[in-house]
Amino acid sequence: MAHDTGKGEYRRLPKTMVKYRSGGTPWIVIIDPEGIIVYNQFHIDVGQAAEMIRELLEKG
Numbered sequence: 001m002a003h004d005t006g007k008g009e010y011r012r013l014p015k016t017m018v019k020y021r022s023g024g025t026p027w028i029v030i031i032d033p034e035g036i037i038v039y040n041q042f043h044i045d046v047g048q049a050a051e052m053i054r055e056l057l058e059k060g
Helices: 015-019 046-059
Strands: 028-031 037-041
Touching: 028 046, 037 046
Parallel strands: none
Antiparallel strands: 028 037
8 A cells, every 4th residue: 555645747746646557546566576467457356456465475
């Protein structure tokens, strides 16, 4: 979870919104230990998120 004020070089768009091409906030981005985005969407089922994170932690 992060907060980005949107101040800076991206014309008032938050840097994270530009970098991860999100559609707004709230937005869910899950990144694996190697830095690869494995999930990038507006909504995720809590059970799906927990399972995905559990699997990533077991790999890591």
